[in-house]
Amino acid sequence: MSEYESPSSIHLSNLIKKTKEKGYDGLLLTEPNNIKYLSNYDTKSFAFAILSDNPVVYATELDLENAKLNSQIEVRKFESLSALNDDLVKEGLTNFAIESTLPISLYEKFSDKFSGKLNLTIDHLIEDERMVKSYDEIVKIQEATKIAQKAFTDLDVLSKYDSGASEWEVSYELGRLMRDYGAESESFDTIVTSGSNSSLPHAEPEHKELETPILIDWGAKYKGYCSDNTRTIVFSEKQQEIFDIVLEAHDKTIESIKEGMKACEVDKIARDIIAEYGYGDKYIHSTGHSLGLDIHENPNVSTRTETVLEKNMFITVEPGIYLEGNFGVRVEDTVLIDKKAHVIGDLPRIII
Template sequence: MDMHIENIQNDLKNDDIQAYLLTQFTNVEYISNYKPTSFAFCVIKENPIIYASSMDMEIAKNNSIIEVREYESFETMNEELKKEGIKRLAIEPSLPYGTYEKLRDDFEIASKTYVDKQRMIKTPREIENIAKATEIAQKSFMQLDILNNKNTEKEIAFDLVRFMIENGAEKESFDTIVTSGANSSLPHAIPQGKKLGQPILIDWGAKYNGYCSDNTRTMVYDEFQHEIWDIVAEAHDKAIKAIKPGFKCSEIDMISRDVISEYGYGDNFIHSTGHSLGLDIHETPGFSPRDDTVIEEGMVITVEPGIYLEGKFGVRLEDTVSISKKANVIGDLPLNIV
């Protein structure tokens, strides 16, 4: 039996819950090695089972380490689970309300994040996949020759995705951000059909074997932009140096935030310092003021402080670190791209 399944079965026992229903695609993939293409109900219990759609039966049977049964109806699934004596059923917090309605009459429902807890600590193989995704993404970024690029933001974003795929990525790990000029003050700016202004901010990642990478670089030009860049770089470097097992995630966020606040830009750092990644681009825990998770070896988390000056420009610098006795930056792309 898979170690993660055993851990979840122990969590269920401790909470006096008989089964745990998963529908989120990456959670099902993480537990079973089968990635649904339409829908699937993965039930972790004494004898775990996946109810897959008829469309997915072939792929599920080929890849799943868990028994697979074809889904017929909610009534059938609920009856089978009730026959096994399942009364208390855990669900993911992300389960759609419409699905919850179809379960609540038959079971006592509890919302649990058992899989998220397992996914927080990466295996060496998972870290290898993230490192390979990062290598592909960084190599592709260097191919852009961004400083001599005469294309529009949209075209550059398209080129970057194409390079990543040519270099071995499955796809981009999120919508590539290429933004410049005043729009760079929007943390999730959408590439426009205009030539590059100054500064240039690019936030991108590749997916390899299902695992994501995530980096941001900002290229600055005038003295004021350089000044802001230096502050963000200091916040980025100090946070990374401080990361060690035993610290709370919120303490790392504070180190990064304090640097930016000392220079008078605290109100312009408008998001958390970082987030875990893996099969999803945003996982838990994160370096945020509200996250008191204790850092452990095997976590993989981004560090991405930023300063955003509304109507003027923004600077963000992001690397992903894997944590052992300290934080190890994944990849070898310099912060300063000149």
Template sequence: MDLHINNILNDLKKDDFQAYLLTQFTNVEYISNYKPTSFAFCIIKEEPIIYASGMDMELANRDSTIEVKEYETFGAIVDDLKREGIKNLAIEPKLPFSTYIRFRDDFSIDSKTYIDKQRMIKTPGEIQKITKATEIAQKSFLQLDISNNKSTEKEIAFDLVRYMIENGASKESFDTIVASGPNSSLPHAMPQDNTLNQPVLIDWGALFEGYCSDNTRTMVYTERQHEIWDIVCQSHDKAIKAIRPGVKCCEIDKVARDIIADYGYGDNFIHSTGHGVGLDIHEYPGFSPRDDTIIEEGMVITVEPGIYLEGEFGVRLEDTIEITKKGRVIGNLPLNIE
């Protein structure tokens, strides 16, 4: 049986649960190699099973490494579990409430992060795919003509996505952010029809064989913009140097945050320092003030400090870090892009 499933079964046994319910597409894919295109119910137990929709049966039978059964009704799933003597059920934290209420009357239920714990530690094969996604994304970024100030934010975003697909990505790993001038002070700005202003912040990633990449670069021009860029760069570099197994994630966040606060911009750093990356663009753990997860080898986490000056501009610099004996930057794209 798959190592990840065995580990989850051990977790279930420790906590006296008999089964674990997953519906999130990337969780089902992680466990079974089958990525649903419609709904699916994956139940991890001594004999794991996936209930797939009729539309997905051909795909599921082709790809899944565990047993697949065609979904008929919720009642049929409940009956199957009852026949096996299952009385309590762990659920993934992101299970939709509409699904939870279908099971709550028949089972004792609690939310557990067993699957998130498994996904935090990447295999060498997973890291290879994240690395390839990063190489595609960075190569594509260097093909952009940002100096052409007649281009709009939307046009630059479109070109970047097109280059990534031409270079081997299946698609972008999230909605590409191209934000310039005052728009760059919005961390999740949507590309607009306006021509590029200064500075130019681009946050982008490629999806390769299901795995995501994530980078941000900010191109600055004025003395004031360079001043803020230098602070963010210092925060970025010091945080990466502080990463090593055994340190808490919140301690890395504090390193990055303290540097920005020391320059008087603590209130302008308005998000966490980073997040896990894998099949999803946001995974556990996170470099946030509240995440006391211990860093381990095999984790892959972004470092992305930023300073956002409302109505003026923002600067963010982001790289994806593989945890080995220390933090290793994936990819080789310079921070300072002229």
């Protein structure tokens, strides 16, 4: 595949075109994964990119060699904002779209330094571009999922429970196995929680023996791209009852997903099923989110998200019921959007 045909180059061309169509001189980016997305340069210090007819990445001296070795677009050394101002004036660039994640402190620095000469407008150009994945990105997310699911299977959580292992031990070993199998890191801090703490959706692993039920939310990062799964292992009759409701919401939602649906419609399917069983007020988070270079990307799958699902978008489907002070259940898979939803990976929903 030539440089021009690479995923970064395709996204770059798309964004430059859309930036021009909206009347901007360029797109100013500072978020590291946005820079990596378009240049293949994984910044380890402060950097920013300006996308125009002649896209440029500005890197500090600390990271300049790394940038020159990996970036698919021109690299310049960042000297100062004054020097940057000279470059922009020389090229006649003053009207910029900026990412919505640009820190306020940096926005103020740009605004103050250029004394009103630079017009910065928040636009979701890059966030929207990142929603639809290229073939290369799809393959990386599939591989990240494969790694994470193999690690979970080989870990054998039930044997850990029988041997009296702690939540922290299970979390640590799952992370180690993912790295052994090719992950560069975990997608996020692995959640291993059990007993009454499982009613906390973002509980942290504790140095205590596993209790029941056991909820594990984990993912691997492979070549920059994330995976995300959750499994809950239940033991008692009441836990099984709640699990069955959550699993029904999970499965029927995935069966209903198709290209052209709104994200809020997906959320409503899962939410309505859980509400029918009387647990609507115990479903306390959105139904899912997209992922890619970041574990949480647009679109969010929530009651308010009007984004229309397109082919080659990824979303997670993760309904849950949380009985405060008692226990919680969540089941999560990542799906690829097409005429219908394709579940990534083959990990059983029921762990026995």
